[in-house]
Amino acid sequence: MPPSPLPDVPTVQLVLASASPARRATLRAAGIEPLVVVSDVDEDLAVAEATERYGPLEPADIALLLARAKSEDVAARLDAGMVVLGCDSVLELDGEMHGKPGDAAEAVTRWRRMRGRSGVLHTGHWLIDDHAPGGATLGATASTTVHFAALSDEEIEAYVATGEPLTVAGAFTIDGLGGAFVTAVEGDHHNVVGLSLPLLRELLADAGIGWFDVVGSLGSRPEAG
Template identity: 50%
Template sequence: MPKFILASASPARLRLLQNVGIDPIVLPSDFDESLVNVSDPKELVKILALRKGETVAAQQTEGLVLGCDSVLAIEGEIYGKPADASEAIARWQQMRGKVGELLTGHALIDLQQSKTLVRCQVSEVYFAEVSDRQIAAYVATGEPLKCAGCFALEGKGGLFVEKISGCHSNVIGLSLPLLRQMLDELGYDVTDFWHSQAT
């Protein structure tokens, strides 16, 4: 089996893979996201995932490289990671009580077969009507400053999400069902990666 490389520094994505038995080699991409200026959220995450994956793949001779990128879109506006605490507070004041779309682009580059798949998964996130006090307390934990969309579903942010419509793991940063489908498409069985260990 080819080695599985995660082109992301996201601890949440790494945990998702490890939880399902895949222990990837982690090689974060240093691609400059500011070079991509696209207003359509679906296209944006697909392009960024591909560029991140390609940056890491260019330094490899073999393996499967997975690049990902997530954004939150509310009423057509795209949100990535907040710049600072005040932006995070303002963002939460806008988000509360609304439904957002969490989009994650997935790029899977198979160096052995010289094939690349790029997909986008979309999940709907229903945000609770949180109080200003709760928003301030949450932002003070620092958690929302590390996340696209200003919340971590698997962390304290999970308290402020009423429900998810669509793929749950996608909201954490990586759609596991979509990854399985992409591996299938390339001719791999996801269970074969359960035995491969990072070196």
């Protein structure tokens, strides 16, 4: 059997500034084993301060703002030599931003609005390259239109009772129990999970880092943070 063309370990270590298991799984499936360091960002405070300074923000801008805050928070706590990726997702419905529901009642109310309709899932990505002198800091937002099934009240209540909608932006997943309730997507389906691989590749390229610089063939590394 011919040897793998991939190195055992990547030449550049990618740090994921997120606690999301779905984002980590997406990277691992693509051959990237990230070091996970969870940020300490107060998201509500960050949005409030930005709104006070700049005025009302669009949902896509909020996703990018929070992704940058997470990336900068983690990068400030690490030694040089790594590339940090921060991500944040929000669902836009009728021009309004929705993150994780505050409780089950909010999740039920939101799903009654979402059923049979479409929303836009925005995921902000912010990359800080600290592995070489003069490293880049840059970001962008990926947006994917999501079409939802026409759930009955009973289905909504049963889904919310599982607890899954309370843990994710938009109150749904596409890679879990909620997958049965997403009838179609327009755009990058990875983005709905919370991390757009094509956009990450573009950001890395803009920073002068090749895709296979962050890919390795070995298994998991320890988490931190």
